[in-house]
Amino acid sequence: xxxxxxxxxxxxxxxxxxxxxxxxxxxxxxxxxxxxxxxxxxxxxxxxxxxxxxxxxxxxxxxxxxxxxxxxxxxxxxxxxxxxxxxxxxxxxxxxxxxxxxxxxxxxxxxxxxxxxxxxxxxxxxxxxxxxxxxxxxxxxxxxxxxxxxxxxxxxxxxxxxxxxxxxxxxxxxxxxxxxxxxxxxxxxxxxxxxxxxxxxxxxxxxxxxxxxxxxxxxxxxxxxxxxxxxxxxxxxxxxxxxxxxxxxxxxxxxxxxxxxxxxx
Amino acid sequence: xxxxxxxxxxxxxxxxxxxxxxxxxxxxxxxxxxxxxxxxxxxxxxxxxxxxxxxxxxxxxxxxxxxxxxxxxxxxxxxxxxxxxxxxxxxxxxxxxxxxxxxxxxxxxxxxxxxxxxxxxxxxxxxxxxxxxxxxxxxxxxxxxxxxxxxxxxxxxxxxxxxxxxxxxxxxxxxxxxxxxxxxxxxxxxxxxxxxxxxxxxxxxxxxxxxxxxxxxxxxxxxxxxxxxxxxxxxxxxxxxxxxxxx
Numbered sequence: 001x002x003x004x005x006x007x008x009x010x011x012x013x014x015x016x017x018x019x020x021x022x023x024x025x026x027x028x029x030x031x032x033x034x035x036x037x038x039x040x041x042x043x044x045x046x047x048x049x050x051x052x053x054x055x056x057x058x059x060x061x062x063x064x065x066x067x068x069x070x071x072x073x074x075x076x077x078x079x080x081x082x083x084x085x086x087x088x089x090x091x092x093x094x095x096x097x098x099x100x101x102x103x104x105x106x107x108x109x110x111x112x113x114x115x116x117x118x119x120x121x122x123x124x125x126x127x128x129x130x131x132x133x134x135x136x137x138x139x140x141x142x143x144x145x146x147x148x149x150x151x152x153x154x155x156x157x158x159x160x161x162x163x164x165x166x167x168x169x170x171x172x173x174x175x176x177x178x179x180x181x182x183x184x185x186x187x188x189x190x191x192x193x194x195x196x197x198x199x200x201x202x203x204x205x206x207x208x209x210x211x212x213x214x215x216x217x218x219x220x221x222x223x224x225x226x227x228x229x230x231x232x233x234x235x236x237x238x239x240x241x242x243x244x245x246x247x248x249x250x251x252x253x254x255x256x257x258x259x260x261x262x263x264x265x
Numbered sequence: 266x267x268x269x270x271x272x273x274x275x276x277x278x279x280x281x282x283x284x285x286x287x288x289x290x291x292x293x294x295x296x297x298x299x300x301x302x303x304x305x306x307x308x309x310x311x312x313x314x315x316x317x318x319x320x321x322x323x324x325x326x327x328x329x330x331x332x333x334x335x336x337x338x339x340x341x342x343x344x345x346x347x348x349x350x351x352x353x354x355x356x357x358x359x360x361x362x363x364x365x366x367x368x369x370x371x372x373x374x375x376x377x378x379x380x381x382x383x384x385x386x387x388x389x390x391x392x393x394x395x396x397x398x399x400x401x402x403x404x405x406x407x408x409x410x411x412x413x414x415x416x417x418x419x420x421x422x423x424x425x426x427x428x429x430x431x432x433x434x435x436x437x438x439x440x441x442x443x444x445x446x447x448x449x450x451x452x453x454x455x456x457x458x459x460x461x462x463x464x465x466x467x468x469x470x471x472x473x474x475x476x477x478x479x480x481x482x483x484x485x486x487x488x489x490x491x492x493x494x495x496x497x498x499x500x501x502x503x504x505x506x507x508x509x510x511x512x
Contacts, residue, residue: 063495066502073505074350078342078444084332091328099324100351103317104498107358111490115366119483178506193331228479232370235486239362244313247355251316254323258429 024219027141031218034146041147048151049158056112056159063108064101064163068170071096076179085179089186090193092171097164097194097202103250105163106209109156110242114217117148118238121221122231130222145222149214156210164202201257208249216242277392277473278466281400284393291398298402302364302461303410310359310414317351318343318418319425326430340426340437341444344419348449349508352415353456354501357464360407361493365468368399369489372472373482399465407461412454448512456504460497467493 038045072092079085124130124144133140168190175181220238224230321343326336372395375381381391419441426432432440471489475481 059491059495063498066498070350070354070498070502070505073502073509074346077349077509078345081444087332091332094328094331095324098327099320103320104354104358108491108494108498111362111487111494115483115487115490119487123480123483174502174506178510193328228482229374231479232374232482232486235483236363236366236370239366239490240309240359243359243362244309247313247316251320254320258323258327 023223024215027219027222028215030141031146031149034142038150041150044147045150045154048147049155052113052116052151052155053158055116056109057162059108059112060105060159060163061166064105064166065170065173067101067104067163068092068096068167068172069174071100071167072171072174073178076175085181086185087189087193088175088179088181089172090189090191092175093168093190094193094198096167096171098198099250099254101164101167102160102202102205102209103246105160105167106156106206106213106246107243108163109159109210110213110246111239113152113156113159114213114238114242115235117152117214117217118221118224119231119235121145121148121218122224122234123228125222125224126227126231140222145218149218152214152217153207153210156213157206160206160210161203164206197261201253204257205250205253208253209246212245212249213242216245274467274470277470281392281396281466281469284390285397285400287390287393287397289393291394294394294398295402298398299406301367302360302403302406306360306363307410307414309363310356310410311417313359314347314352314355314414314418315421317355318347318421319429321346321351322422322425323429336430337432337436338440338443339430340422340432341440341442343422343426344441344445345449347418347422348415348445349452350501350505352418352453353411353460354497356411356414356457357407357460357497358494360403360410360461361464361468361490361497364403365464365493366486366490368465368468369472369486370482372396372469373475373485374479376473376475377477377479377482396465396469399469400462403465404458404461407464408454408458411457411460412450415450415453452508456501459500459504463496463500464493467496 034041072088075092075095076085076088079088079091121144130140130144133143172183172186175186176183217238220234220241224234226233322339325339325343325346329336329339329342372381375395381395384391384394423434423437426437427434468489471485471492475485
Protein backbone atom coordinates (compact mmCIF):
# COMPACT_ATOMS: atom_id res chain seq x y z
CA UNK A 1 0.00 0.00 0.00
CA UNK A 2 1.03 3.58 -0.36
CA UNK A 3 0.91 4.36 3.36
CA UNK A 4 4.35 3.16 4.30
CA UNK A 5 5.32 5.90 6.76
CA UNK A 6 5.17 3.50 9.69
CA UNK A 7 7.62 1.10 8.14
CA UNK A 8 10.79 2.72 9.48
CA UNK A 9 13.28 1.02 11.76
CA UNK A 10 11.52 1.48 15.05
CA UNK A 11 7.79 1.96 14.56
CA UNK A 12 5.76 2.58 17.66
CA UNK A 13 3.08 -0.01 18.22
CA UNK A 14 0.18 2.41 18.45
CA UNK A 15 1.22 4.18 15.25
CA UNK A 16 1.41 0.82 13.51
CA UNK A 17 -2.04 -0.11 14.72
CA UNK A 18 -3.50 3.21 13.60
CA UNK A 19 -1.86 2.90 10.20
CA UNK A 20 -3.28 -0.60 9.76
CA UNK A 21 -6.70 0.63 10.78
CA UNK A 22 -6.52 3.48 8.30
CA UNK A 23 -5.40 1.14 5.57
CA UNK A 24 -8.32 -1.17 6.38
CA UNK A 25 -10.78 1.73 6.22
CA UNK A 26 -9.40 2.85 2.83
CA UNK A 27 -9.73 -0.75 1.64
CA UNK A 28 -13.34 -0.85 2.81
CA UNK A 29 -14.15 2.44 1.04
CA UNK A 30 -12.60 1.08 -2.15
CA UNK A 31 -14.85 -1.97 -1.92
CA UNK A 32 -17.97 0.03 -1.13
CA UNK A 33 -17.33 2.27 -4.12
CA UNK A 34 -18.41 -0.65 -6.30
CA UNK A 35 -21.78 -0.97 -4.59
CA UNK A 36 -23.40 0.87 -7.50
CA UNK A 37 -22.91 -1.93 -10.00
CA UNK A 38 -24.23 -4.80 -7.91
CA UNK A 39 -26.18 -6.07 -10.89
CA UNK A 40 -23.01 -6.49 -12.93
CA UNK A 41 -21.60 -8.97 -10.42
CA UNK A 42 -24.86 -10.76 -9.78
CA UNK A 43 -23.65 -14.13 -10.97
CA UNK A 44 -20.36 -13.99 -9.07
CA UNK A 45 -22.11 -12.99 -5.86
CA UNK A 46 -24.69 -15.77 -6.15
CA UNK A 47 -21.90 -18.23 -6.81
CA UNK A 48 -20.08 -17.09 -3.64
CA UNK A 49 -23.23 -17.26 -1.52
CA UNK A 50 -23.99 -20.73 -2.84
CA UNK A 51 -20.46 -21.96 -2.19
CA UNK A 52 -20.08 -20.54 1.33
CA UNK A 53 -23.56 -21.57 2.46
CA UNK A 54 -23.20 -25.10 1.20
CA UNK A 55 -19.72 -25.30 2.70
CA UNK A 56 -20.77 -24.62 6.28
CA UNK A 57 -24.46 -25.44 6.61
CA UNK A 58 -23.87 -28.71 8.47
CA UNK A 59 -21.35 -27.26 10.93
CA UNK A 60 -23.60 -24.30 11.72
CA UNK A 61 -26.63 -26.55 12.25
CA UNK A 62 -24.66 -28.78 14.61
CA UNK A 63 -23.20 -25.93 16.65
CA UNK A 64 -26.51 -24.04 16.78
CA UNK A 65 -28.26 -27.13 18.08
CA UNK A 66 -25.76 -27.58 20.91
CA UNK A 67 -25.60 -23.88 21.81
CA UNK A 68 -29.37 -23.93 22.26
CA UNK A 69 -29.23 -26.99 24.48
CA UNK A 70 -26.40 -25.52 26.60
CA UNK A 71 -28.43 -22.37 27.22
CA UNK A 72 -31.54 -24.38 28.11
CA UNK A 73 -29.58 -26.36 30.71
CA UNK A 74 -27.98 -23.26 32.21
CA UNK A 75 -31.26 -21.36 32.50
CA UNK A 76 -32.97 -24.40 33.97
CA UNK A 77 -30.51 -24.40 36.89
CA UNK A 78 -31.54 -20.91 37.92
CA UNK A 79 -35.25 -21.29 37.20
CA UNK A 80 -35.42 -24.44 39.30
CA UNK A 81 -34.61 -22.36 42.38
CA UNK A 82 -37.73 -20.28 41.75
CA UNK A 83 -39.76 -23.36 40.79
CA UNK A 84 -40.56 -21.60 37.51
CA UNK A 85 -39.39 -24.22 35.05
CA UNK A 86 -42.37 -23.53 32.80
CA UNK A 87 -40.82 -20.18 31.86
CA UNK A 88 -37.73 -21.96 30.54
CA UNK A 89 -38.77 -21.97 26.88
CA UNK A 90 -39.27 -18.23 26.67
CA UNK A 91 -36.22 -17.27 28.71
CA UNK A 92 -33.77 -19.66 27.05
CA UNK A 93 -34.99 -18.78 23.56
CA UNK A 94 -34.90 -15.06 24.20
CA UNK A 95 -31.46 -15.31 25.83
CA UNK A 96 -30.07 -17.38 23.01
CA UNK A 97 -31.48 -15.18 20.29
CA UNK A 98 -30.43 -11.89 21.86
CA UNK A 99 -26.98 -12.72 23.11
CA UNK A 100 -25.21 -16.01 23.14
CA UNK A 101 -26.60 -17.56 19.96
CA UNK A 102 -25.25 -15.00 17.49
CA UNK A 103 -21.98 -14.75 19.46
CA UNK A 104 -21.07 -18.44 19.63
CA UNK A 105 -22.29 -19.22 16.12
CA UNK A 106 -20.30 -16.26 14.79
CA UNK A 107 -17.25 -17.77 16.54
CA UNK A 108 -17.78 -20.95 14.56
CA UNK A 109 -18.32 -19.02 11.36
CA UNK A 110 -15.16 -16.97 11.81
CA UNK A 111 -13.19 -20.21 12.01
CA UNK A 112 -14.92 -21.57 8.95
CA UNK A 113 -15.65 -18.72 6.54
CA UNK A 114 -13.04 -16.22 7.71
CA UNK A 115 -10.10 -18.59 7.71
CA UNK A 116 -11.22 -20.14 4.43
CA UNK A 117 -11.49 -16.77 2.68
CA UNK A 118 -8.16 -15.58 4.01
CA UNK A 119 -6.35 -18.71 2.93
CA UNK A 120 -7.97 -18.57 -0.52
CA UNK A 121 -7.18 -14.89 -1.12
CA UNK A 122 -3.74 -15.23 0.47
CA UNK A 123 -2.85 -18.12 -1.81
CA UNK A 124 -3.99 -16.02 -4.79
CA UNK A 125 -1.84 -13.14 -3.59
CA UNK A 126 1.37 -15.07 -2.92
CA UNK A 127 1.11 -16.99 -6.20
CA UNK A 128 0.82 -13.62 -8.01
CA UNK A 129 -2.65 -14.31 -9.39
CA UNK A 130 -3.87 -10.94 -8.14
CA UNK A 131 -1.01 -9.18 -9.90
CA UNK A 132 -1.88 -11.14 -13.04
CA UNK A 133 -5.42 -9.75 -12.90
CA UNK A 134 -4.02 -6.26 -12.52
CA UNK A 135 -1.74 -6.87 -15.51
CA UNK A 136 -4.74 -7.75 -17.63
CA UNK A 137 -6.10 -4.30 -16.94
CA UNK A 138 -8.82 -5.32 -14.49
CA UNK A 139 -9.26 -4.07 -10.96
CA UNK A 140 -8.72 -6.97 -8.52
CA UNK A 141 -10.87 -5.30 -5.88
CA UNK A 142 -13.76 -5.10 -8.32
CA UNK A 143 -13.31 -8.54 -9.81
CA UNK A 144 -12.31 -10.66 -6.81
CA UNK A 145 -12.80 -8.88 -3.52
CA UNK A 146 -16.17 -7.18 -4.10
CA UNK A 147 -18.17 -10.35 -4.97
CA UNK A 148 -16.58 -12.17 -2.05
CA UNK A 149 -17.29 -9.33 0.35
CA UNK A 150 -20.97 -9.14 -0.54
CA UNK A 151 -21.18 -12.93 -0.76
CA UNK A 152 -19.72 -13.41 2.73
CA UNK A 153 -22.06 -10.83 4.22
CA UNK A 154 -25.17 -12.42 2.66
CA UNK A 155 -24.10 -16.00 3.34
CA UNK A 156 -23.09 -15.37 6.96
CA UNK A 157 -26.33 -13.52 7.50
CA UNK A 158 -28.36 -16.49 6.27
CA UNK A 159 -26.18 -18.99 8.10
CA UNK A 160 -26.38 -17.16 11.42
CA UNK A 161 -30.15 -16.86 11.18
CA UNK A 162 -30.32 -20.54 10.34
CA UNK A 163 -28.07 -21.33 13.34
CA UNK A 164 -30.22 -19.25 15.68
CA UNK A 165 -33.34 -21.11 14.53
CA UNK A 166 -31.60 -24.46 15.06
CA UNK A 167 -30.70 -23.31 18.55
CA UNK A 168 -34.42 -22.99 19.39
CA UNK A 169 -34.85 -26.56 18.24
CA UNK A 170 -31.80 -27.65 20.27
CA UNK A 171 -33.13 -26.03 23.43
CA UNK A 172 -36.47 -27.72 22.92
CA UNK A 173 -34.84 -31.11 22.48
CA UNK A 174 -32.64 -30.69 25.55
CA UNK A 175 -35.62 -29.62 27.65
CA UNK A 176 -37.66 -32.58 26.47
CA UNK A 177 -34.90 -35.14 26.99
CA UNK A 178 -33.15 -33.92 30.13
CA UNK A 179 -35.74 -31.88 32.01
CA UNK A 180 -38.98 -33.67 31.07
CA UNK A 181 -40.48 -30.45 29.77
CA UNK A 182 -42.76 -31.20 26.85
CA UNK A 183 -42.19 -29.30 23.57
CA UNK A 184 -45.67 -27.77 23.77
CA UNK A 185 -44.84 -26.29 27.15
CA UNK A 186 -41.47 -25.10 25.86
CA UNK A 187 -42.92 -23.42 22.79
CA UNK A 188 -45.91 -21.92 24.57
CA UNK A 189 -43.84 -19.40 26.56
CA UNK A 190 -41.79 -18.19 23.62
CA UNK A 191 -44.25 -15.51 22.33
CA UNK A 192 -44.46 -14.03 25.84
CA UNK A 193 -40.76 -13.26 26.00
CA UNK A 194 -39.75 -12.84 22.40
CA UNK A 195 -40.90 -9.51 21.02
CA UNK A 196 -40.24 -7.92 17.66
CA UNK A 197 -37.55 -5.76 19.18
CA UNK A 198 -35.46 -8.77 20.27
CA UNK A 199 -35.66 -10.28 16.82
CA UNK A 200 -34.63 -6.99 15.22
CA UNK A 201 -31.71 -6.71 17.64
CA UNK A 202 -30.64 -10.25 16.79
CA UNK A 203 -30.79 -9.52 13.07
CA UNK A 204 -28.82 -6.32 13.59
CA UNK A 205 -26.16 -8.17 15.59
CA UNK A 206 -25.94 -10.87 12.95
CA UNK A 207 -25.51 -8.25 10.24
CA UNK A 208 -22.75 -6.44 12.17
CA UNK A 209 -20.91 -9.71 12.86
CA UNK A 210 -21.01 -10.79 9.23
CA UNK A 211 -19.89 -7.36 8.10
CA UNK A 212 -16.87 -7.47 10.47
CA UNK A 213 -16.06 -10.99 9.36
CA UNK A 214 -16.16 -10.09 5.66
CA UNK A 215 -14.09 -6.96 6.18
CA UNK A 216 -11.36 -8.58 8.29
CA UNK A 217 -10.98 -11.75 6.26
CA UNK A 218 -10.81 -10.01 2.88
CA UNK A 219 -8.47 -7.31 4.16
CA UNK A 220 -5.99 -9.69 5.77
CA UNK A 221 -6.19 -12.14 2.88
CA UNK A 222 -5.60 -9.43 0.28
CA UNK A 223 -2.55 -8.11 2.13
CA UNK A 224 -0.77 -11.44 2.58
CA UNK A 225 2.98 -11.44 2.09
CA UNK A 226 5.78 -13.95 2.46
CA UNK A 227 4.85 -17.12 0.62
CA UNK A 228 2.97 -20.10 1.94
CA UNK A 229 4.28 -19.41 5.44
CA UNK A 230 2.64 -16.00 5.36
CA UNK A 231 -0.68 -17.56 4.34
CA UNK A 232 -0.61 -19.84 7.39
CA UNK A 233 0.31 -16.93 9.65
CA UNK A 234 -2.46 -14.74 8.27
CA UNK A 235 -5.06 -17.47 8.71
CA UNK A 236 -4.19 -17.54 12.42
CA UNK A 237 -4.29 -13.74 12.53
CA UNK A 238 -7.75 -13.63 10.94
CA UNK A 239 -9.14 -16.19 13.35
CA UNK A 240 -7.82 -14.36 16.43
CA UNK A 241 -8.66 -10.84 15.25
CA UNK A 242 -12.19 -11.60 14.05
CA UNK A 243 -13.06 -13.29 17.36
CA UNK A 244 -12.01 -10.27 19.39
CA UNK A 245 -13.71 -7.82 17.02
CA UNK A 246 -16.91 -9.89 17.18
CA UNK A 247 -16.92 -9.80 20.99
CA UNK A 248 -16.32 -6.05 20.90
CA UNK A 249 -19.10 -5.57 18.33
CA UNK A 250 -21.40 -7.64 20.54
CA UNK A 251 -20.84 -5.20 23.39
CA UNK A 252 -21.33 -2.15 21.18
CA UNK A 253 -24.59 -3.44 19.67
CA UNK A 254 -25.95 -4.36 23.09
CA UNK A 255 -25.10 -0.92 24.40
CA UNK A 256 -26.64 0.84 21.40
CA UNK A 257 -29.81 -1.23 21.66
CA UNK A 258 -30.03 -0.46 25.38
CA UNK A 259 -29.82 3.26 24.78
CA UNK A 260 -32.35 3.11 21.92
CA UNK A 261 -34.69 1.23 24.22
CA UNK A 262 -34.29 3.87 26.91
CA UNK A 263 -35.00 6.52 24.33
CA UNK A 264 -38.35 5.01 23.39
CA UNK A 265 -39.55 3.98 26.83
CA UNK B 266 -14.87 -46.36 5.40
CA UNK B 267 -16.72 -43.69 7.30
CA UNK B 268 -15.29 -44.52 10.72
CA UNK B 269 -11.67 -44.75 9.63
CA UNK B 270 -10.78 -41.13 10.63
CA UNK B 271 -12.15 -41.74 14.12
CA UNK B 272 -10.04 -44.84 14.59
CA UNK B 273 -6.99 -42.97 13.33
CA UNK B 274 -7.72 -40.13 15.73
CA UNK B 275 -8.18 -42.40 18.73
CA UNK B 276 -5.00 -44.34 18.06
CA UNK B 277 -3.18 -40.99 17.69
CA UNK B 278 -4.68 -39.78 20.97
CA UNK B 279 -3.70 -43.01 22.72
CA UNK B 280 -0.09 -42.71 21.53
CA UNK B 281 0.11 -39.07 22.59
CA UNK B 282 -1.32 -39.70 26.05
CA UNK B 283 1.08 -42.60 26.55
CA UNK B 284 3.94 -40.32 25.55
CA UNK B 285 3.03 -37.78 28.22
CA UNK B 286 4.13 -40.25 30.91
CA UNK B 287 7.24 -41.48 29.11
CA UNK B 288 10.39 -40.40 30.94
CA UNK B 289 12.54 -37.76 29.41
CA UNK B 290 10.24 -34.98 30.65
CA UNK B 291 11.05 -31.83 28.72
CA UNK B 292 10.14 -29.09 31.17
CA UNK B 293 11.69 -26.28 29.15
CA UNK B 294 9.43 -27.11 26.19
CA UNK B 295 6.48 -27.30 28.57
CA UNK B 296 7.18 -23.83 29.92
CA UNK B 297 7.61 -22.43 26.42
CA UNK B 298 4.21 -23.76 25.36
CA UNK B 299 2.71 -22.58 28.63
CA UNK B 300 3.94 -19.06 27.94
CA UNK B 301 2.23 -18.99 24.54
CA UNK B 302 -1.04 -20.30 25.91
CA UNK B 303 -1.34 -18.37 29.15
CA UNK B 304 0.86 -15.31 29.28
CA UNK B 305 0.63 -14.21 25.65
CA UNK B 306 -3.11 -14.88 25.38
CA UNK B 307 -4.00 -13.29 28.70
CA UNK B 308 -4.65 -9.72 27.45
CA UNK B 309 -6.92 -10.69 24.55
CA UNK B 310 -8.86 -13.29 26.57
CA UNK B 311 -9.35 -10.85 29.46
CA UNK B 312 -10.52 -8.11 27.12
CA UNK B 313 -12.98 -10.36 25.27
CA UNK B 314 -14.40 -11.90 28.42
CA UNK B 315 -14.83 -8.49 30.04
CA UNK B 316 -16.92 -7.33 27.11
CA UNK B 317 -18.86 -10.59 27.18
CA UNK B 318 -19.48 -10.08 30.92
CA UNK B 319 -20.81 -6.58 30.35
CA UNK B 320 -23.15 -7.87 27.63
CA UNK B 321 -24.32 -10.60 29.99
CA UNK B 322 -25.20 -7.99 32.61
CA UNK B 323 -27.13 -5.90 30.08
CA UNK B 324 -29.03 -8.85 28.63
CA UNK B 325 -29.83 -10.44 32.00
CA UNK B 326 -31.25 -7.15 33.22
CA UNK B 327 -33.49 -7.08 30.13
CA UNK B 328 -34.84 -10.54 30.91
CA UNK B 329 -35.16 -9.97 34.64
CA UNK B 330 -37.17 -6.82 34.11
CA UNK B 331 -39.45 -8.85 31.89
CA UNK B 332 -39.98 -11.71 34.36
CA UNK B 333 -39.82 -10.15 37.82
CA UNK B 334 -39.88 -6.48 36.97
CA UNK B 335 -36.80 -5.85 39.09
CA UNK B 336 -33.10 -6.20 38.39
CA UNK B 337 -31.67 -6.54 41.89
CA UNK B 338 -30.91 -10.24 41.32
CA UNK B 339 -29.18 -9.72 37.97
CA UNK B 340 -25.61 -10.01 39.32
CA UNK B 341 -26.37 -13.44 40.76
CA UNK B 342 -27.70 -14.79 37.48
CA UNK B 343 -24.96 -13.20 35.44
CA UNK B 344 -22.23 -14.43 37.79
CA UNK B 345 -23.47 -18.01 37.66
CA UNK B 346 -23.72 -17.85 33.88
CA UNK B 347 -20.20 -16.46 33.60
CA UNK B 348 -18.63 -18.88 36.05
CA UNK B 349 -20.31 -22.03 34.84
CA UNK B 350 -20.60 -21.33 31.14
CA UNK B 351 -19.17 -18.31 29.39
CA UNK B 352 -15.84 -18.17 31.24
CA UNK B 353 -14.67 -21.59 30.14
CA UNK B 354 -16.17 -21.75 26.66
CA UNK B 355 -15.14 -18.27 25.47
CA UNK B 356 -11.62 -18.81 26.81
CA UNK B 357 -11.39 -22.17 25.08
CA UNK B 358 -12.69 -20.84 21.75
CA UNK B 359 -10.23 -17.93 21.86
CA UNK B 360 -7.35 -20.26 22.68
CA UNK B 361 -8.38 -22.45 19.73
CA UNK B 362 -8.22 -19.48 17.39
CA UNK B 363 -4.95 -18.20 18.80
CA UNK B 364 -2.87 -21.14 19.94
CA UNK B 365 -4.67 -24.08 18.33
CA UNK B 366 -4.39 -22.69 14.81
CA UNK B 367 -0.70 -21.99 15.43
CA UNK B 368 -0.21 -25.59 16.63
CA UNK B 369 -1.74 -27.05 13.47
CA UNK B 370 0.28 -24.73 11.26
CA UNK B 371 3.53 -25.50 13.12
CA UNK B 372 3.15 -29.27 12.92
CA UNK B 373 1.94 -29.25 9.32
CA UNK B 374 4.88 -27.07 8.26
CA UNK B 375 7.30 -29.34 10.12
CA UNK B 376 5.73 -32.34 8.43
CA UNK B 377 5.94 -31.03 4.86
CA UNK B 378 9.50 -29.75 5.33
CA UNK B 379 10.48 -33.21 6.65
CA UNK B 380 11.58 -31.94 10.06
CA UNK B 381 9.52 -34.66 11.70
CA UNK B 382 11.39 -37.33 9.76
CA UNK B 383 14.59 -35.64 10.92
CA UNK B 384 13.40 -35.92 14.53
CA UNK B 385 12.75 -39.62 14.04
CA UNK B 386 16.22 -40.02 12.52
CA UNK B 387 17.95 -38.72 15.62
CA UNK B 388 15.87 -40.97 17.84
CA UNK B 389 13.36 -38.52 19.30
CA UNK B 390 9.72 -39.57 19.39
CA UNK B 391 7.86 -36.83 17.52
CA UNK B 392 4.65 -37.17 19.54
CA UNK B 393 6.59 -36.93 22.78
CA UNK B 394 8.66 -33.99 21.59
CA UNK B 395 5.92 -31.98 19.88
CA UNK B 396 2.50 -33.03 21.15
CA UNK B 397 2.93 -34.11 24.78
CA UNK B 398 4.22 -30.74 26.10
CA UNK B 399 1.37 -29.00 24.26
CA UNK B 400 -1.23 -31.27 25.88
CA UNK B 401 0.08 -30.74 29.40
CA UNK B 402 0.63 -27.00 28.93
CA UNK B 403 -2.76 -26.45 27.37
CA UNK B 404 -4.78 -28.47 29.87
CA UNK B 405 -3.15 -26.76 32.85
CA UNK B 406 -2.99 -23.39 31.09
CA UNK B 407 -6.59 -23.20 29.92
CA UNK B 408 -7.82 -24.34 33.35
CA UNK B 409 -5.83 -21.62 35.11
CA UNK B 410 -6.69 -19.05 32.48
CA UNK B 411 -10.43 -19.69 32.61
CA UNK B 412 -10.49 -19.46 36.41
CA UNK B 413 -8.40 -16.30 36.48
CA UNK B 414 -10.30 -14.62 33.68
CA UNK B 415 -13.65 -15.55 35.23
CA UNK B 416 -12.61 -13.71 38.39
CA UNK B 417 -11.62 -10.65 36.37
CA UNK B 418 -14.94 -10.86 34.51
CA UNK B 419 -16.78 -10.90 37.83
CA UNK B 420 -15.04 -7.68 38.86
CA UNK B 421 -16.02 -6.17 35.51
CA UNK B 422 -19.57 -7.40 36.18
CA UNK B 423 -19.57 -5.47 39.44
CA UNK B 424 -18.40 -2.30 37.72
CA UNK B 425 -20.88 -2.74 34.87
CA UNK B 426 -23.82 -3.31 37.20
CA UNK B 427 -22.79 -0.20 39.09
CA UNK B 428 -22.70 1.85 35.89
CA UNK B 429 -25.67 0.48 33.96
CA UNK B 430 -28.02 -0.76 36.69
CA UNK B 431 -27.13 1.58 39.57
CA UNK B 432 -26.43 -1.33 41.90
CA UNK B 433 -23.96 -0.49 44.63
CA UNK B 434 -21.08 -2.95 45.22
CA UNK B 435 -22.77 -4.12 48.42
CA UNK B 436 -25.98 -5.01 46.61
CA UNK B 437 -23.92 -6.68 43.91
CA UNK B 438 -22.12 -8.87 46.43
CA UNK B 439 -25.36 -9.74 48.21
CA UNK B 440 -27.04 -10.91 45.01
CA UNK B 441 -23.83 -12.63 44.01
CA UNK B 442 -23.64 -14.60 47.26
CA UNK B 443 -27.19 -15.80 46.94
CA UNK B 444 -26.61 -17.73 43.73
CA UNK B 445 -22.92 -18.36 43.19
CA UNK B 446 -20.62 -20.24 45.50
CA UNK B 447 -16.99 -21.19 45.44
CA UNK B 448 -17.62 -24.51 43.68
CA UNK B 449 -18.76 -22.67 40.57
CA UNK B 450 -15.22 -21.44 40.12
CA UNK B 451 -14.02 -25.03 40.09
CA UNK B 452 -16.65 -25.89 37.49
CA UNK B 453 -15.04 -23.26 35.28
CA UNK B 454 -11.58 -24.67 35.97
CA UNK B 455 -12.70 -28.24 35.36
CA UNK B 456 -14.33 -27.34 32.06
CA UNK B 457 -11.21 -25.41 31.10
CA UNK B 458 -9.08 -28.47 31.89
CA UNK B 459 -11.16 -30.74 29.66
CA UNK B 460 -11.28 -28.22 26.81
CA UNK B 461 -7.56 -27.55 27.12
CA UNK B 462 -6.92 -31.28 26.94
CA UNK B 463 -8.87 -31.68 23.69
CA UNK B 464 -7.55 -28.62 21.83
CA UNK B 465 -3.96 -29.80 21.18
CA UNK B 466 -5.08 -33.37 20.49
CA UNK B 467 -7.41 -32.31 17.68
CA UNK B 468 -5.24 -29.50 16.34
CA UNK B 469 -2.06 -31.60 16.27
CA UNK B 470 -4.01 -34.49 14.71
CA UNK B 471 -4.98 -32.29 11.78
CA UNK B 472 -1.39 -31.04 11.58
CA UNK B 473 -0.14 -34.60 11.19
CA UNK B 474 -2.81 -35.27 8.53
CA UNK B 475 -1.26 -32.68 6.22
CA UNK B 476 -0.40 -34.17 2.84
CA UNK B 477 0.95 -32.45 -0.21
CA UNK B 478 2.30 -28.96 -0.53
CA UNK B 479 2.18 -25.74 1.33
CA UNK B 480 -1.36 -24.88 0.21
CA UNK B 481 -2.62 -27.78 2.27
CA UNK B 482 -1.32 -26.14 5.47
CA UNK B 483 -3.93 -23.37 5.34
CA UNK B 484 -6.68 -25.87 4.63
CA UNK B 485 -5.68 -28.09 7.53
CA UNK B 486 -5.47 -25.08 9.86
CA UNK B 487 -9.04 -24.12 8.98
CA UNK B 488 -10.23 -27.67 9.45
CA UNK B 489 -8.46 -27.99 12.80
CA UNK B 490 -9.97 -24.76 14.13
CA UNK B 491 -13.48 -25.66 13.01
CA UNK B 492 -13.31 -29.23 14.29
CA UNK B 493 -11.93 -28.29 17.69
CA UNK B 494 -14.49 -25.48 18.11
CA UNK B 495 -17.35 -27.82 17.39
CA UNK B 496 -15.96 -30.54 19.65
CA UNK B 497 -15.65 -27.92 22.41
CA UNK B 498 -19.28 -26.86 22.00
CA UNK B 499 -20.47 -30.48 22.09
CA UNK B 500 -18.26 -31.27 25.10
CA UNK B 501 -19.58 -28.19 26.84
CA UNK B 502 -23.12 -29.45 26.38
CA UNK B 503 -22.22 -32.87 27.76
CA UNK B 504 -20.33 -31.39 30.74
CA UNK B 505 -23.15 -28.95 31.53
CA UNK B 506 -25.70 -31.75 31.46
CA UNK B 507 -23.48 -33.93 33.64
CA UNK B 508 -22.67 -31.20 36.17
CA UNK B 509 -26.27 -30.02 36.42
CA UNK B 510 -27.29 -33.61 37.17
CA UNK B 511 -24.58 -34.17 39.77
CA UNK B 512 -24.83 -30.87 41.67
